Amino acid sequence: MTDPTLLDAYRYRRVGPVELYLGDARQVLAAMPQASVDSIVTSPPFWGLRDYGTxxxxxxxxxxxxxxxxxxxxxxxxxxxxxxxxxxPQYGLEPTVEEYVERLAAVFDGARRVLDPAGTLWLNIGDSYTGGTRRAYHSGETNSPGRAPLPPKNLIGVPWRVAFALQARGWWLRNAIIWSKPNPMPESVRDRLSTSYELLFLLTRSHSYYFDLDPIRIPLARPQAADGTRIIGGARKGRTGGIGATARRRGSSAYGAGKYGAEDIGVEPRAGAGNLAPLGHAHTAAHPKGRNPGDVWRIATRPYRGSHMAPFPVDLPMRAIAAGCPPGGRVLDPFSGAGTTGLAALRLGRRYMGIDISYAFHDEALTRLAPHLPDKTSRQDGR
Incomplete structure (x- = not known):
């Protein structure tokens, strides 16, 4: 049983539905009660990218x-x-990527303990290249401490190293979501493509967990017909040359028959009819509340003038919280920073717990969260 006085020692401020804790994430998590949060949405410092001056x-x-x-x-x-x-005490400046991965994995061991068995973890993490101070090492080739580092200009694969480390420690890895940025940071590179995405992993404590797809569905672009059906294919044949979804599934295109036959594209004749259906199931109408957003999220970055150098846009945690945290639930960010996850949580009517090693970031977060607190008279409680 966790001693509540241990957690009180880390409490920086409690303001209505917001609780902020000052200290190393691993230590604060160790003092938190077991299964006390419903969802974790976080973006830890990326490896070898920034020094926050701590x-x-x-x-x-x-x-x-x-x-x-x-x-x-x-x-x-x-x-x-x-x-x-x-x-x-900050994360991200470890000498090697393996030390970074091991240190993060230890944090999420503690996060797994405080997460409800039906809870979700949404982990945003970016990649980096070797060179300069980034000294990545080959993973899994040898146990010798003197193994050779990756040559400069190698993409290290940091997000997947972290994800596989968590999976090996008992997490269920459910999704690798591509956060596609329509306005990425410019890069002065000429021998590779510029980076325009980051990864957001969905991990869970168990095979069964809370997940509500409806709040994040993408509204259908086509209006509903009088008979209740929706047009989900292209334009009508003969008007613009478009084809329907069923024809595309058969291998056809706007330019004629498909290159491949039914056996090549995984369809088989539907019983009692001459047309084709996907293997194992029949084509069904679109969901009336909209379509599944899929695992590529096109979300623009947003300008931020605070002291924190790398907050993600609030749209990212809002989508994660809406789907992965029950109404009225508690959201945790063990790397709270400027409190963007807290901002999303309050907008969606959830409670928020944030952990950070910087009191300056906590003060900055409180300034951002203040207009969204439901009860202005409760903003001065706590310490």
């Missing part, structure tokens, strides 16, 4: 200027002059 020298001579050449990006690095040790 490190400091500990021990040694306080008057030592600490030479600029000292390795401040490696936790535990000593000052060559006074012997002070560099301590930094």
């Amino acid at each position: 490190g400091a020298w500990h021990g040694g001579d306080p008057a030592c200027p600490h030479p600029p050449g000292a390795d401040r990006r490696t936790v535990g690095a000593p000052c060559p002059r006074c012997g002070a040790t560099w301590v930094d």
